[in-house]
Amino acid sequence: MRKIIVSLLAIAFLCSACVEHSVFPRPNDMISVPKENVEILGHTEGKTGGGRIWILFIPIGWGRDEVLETIAYKKALKHMPNAEGLIDKKVTYTRVRVPLVLVTYVGKAIKIEGTAFRIKTNTDYQQEITNKTTINNNTPNNVQEKEDSNQH
Numbered sequence: 001m002r003k004i005i006v007s008l009l010a011i012a013f014l015c016s017a018c019v020e021h022s023v024f025p026r027p028n029d030m031i032s033v034p035k036e037n038v039e040i041l042g043h044t045e046g047k048t049g050g051g052r053i054w055i056l057f058i059p060i061g062w063g064r065d066e067v068l069e070t071i072a073y074k075k076a077l078k079h080m081p082n083a084e085g086l087i088d089k090k091v092t093y094t095r096v097r098v099p100l101v102l103v104t105y106v107g108k109a110i111k112i113e114g115t116a117f118r119i120k121t122n123t124d125y126q127q128e129i130t131n132k133t134t135i136n137n138n139t140p141n142n143v144q145e146k147e148d149s150n151q152h
Contacts, residue, residue, distance in 0.1 A: 018097045026089040037120050041083055045113035046075030054104040065093070065108070072112040086114035 048071040052061040069091060077083045092111040098104065120128075 018099070020093070020095040020097070022093045024091045024093070026091055028087045028089070033119055039118050039120055039124075041080050041116040041118060043113065044076045044080040044083065044086070044116045045111060046072040046077070046079060047109065047111045048072045048075060049107065049109040051105065051107040054106070056102060065110070068108060068110045069112065072110045076112050076114065077116065080116035082118050083116035084118045085116070086112070087117055089114040 048068050050062050050068055052059050054060070072091075073086070076086060090113050092113075094109040094111075096105075096107040098106075
């Protein structure tokens with residue numbers, strides 16, 4: 001009899017788990033910077049997870065979606081040096097719920113991926129102008145003109 005009860009409890013435990021997997025595209029953050037001032041750095045992603053146990057109606061542990069999403073966002077920015085934000089964000093939620101009579105476990109994993117960007121500074125503009133000037137001075141026409149002026 002005891003084996004039957006243990007077997008039924010094990011079956012109930014294994015069959016009661018629920019897995020949710022959701023993907024949400026997020027709107028881009030509104031930035032009021034001209035397009036030419038934004039430098040695209042590349043694709044990045046960040047992942048984090050958390051868990052919470054509910055004993056009756058009392059939660060123990062952490063795992064609020066907003067907190068986990070913020071941590072994953074910061075990890076995504078950390079993977080790309082000098083990144084200041086993400087555009088074309090996609091958030092993937094995975095939630096595992098194991099409900100029992102008195103105790104319920106909820107485990108969450110959040111993954112954020114997107115394209116990292118940074119806003120150019122004045123020093124970046126000065127360096128860009130210097131590079132363009134150097135490139136323009138070394139074009140084939142300018143080199144030919146310099147050779148012609150050296151011959152006279």
